[in-house]
Amino acid sequence: MQFVAPDSFNVFLSISFLVGVVVGGLASISGALYGALFIQFVPNIADQISKAAPLGESTAIFLNRPSCI
Numbered sequence: 040m041q042f043v044a045p046d047s048f049n050v051f052l053s054i055s056f057l058v059g060v061v062v063g064g065l066a067s068i069s070g071a072l073y074g075a076l077f078i079q080f081v082p083n084i085a086d087q088i089s090k091a092a093p094l095g096e097s098t099a100i101f102l103n104r105p106s107c108i
Contacts, residue, residue: 055078063074 059074059078061074062077063072064070
């Protein structure tokens, strides 16, 4: 048996759990599953998207200007 110290939970983990509860809801088991899936997969997908389109180029495309990079 191990002891859970308060230092093992950082702010990012707390915010992730809070977002999972907000996305999934507290009223049902399926909501808990949706929240858990959201916490698990959305940060990975967002990381892949941000690596695929760097900020400078995507901003230039969005603003319809030539790239500054």
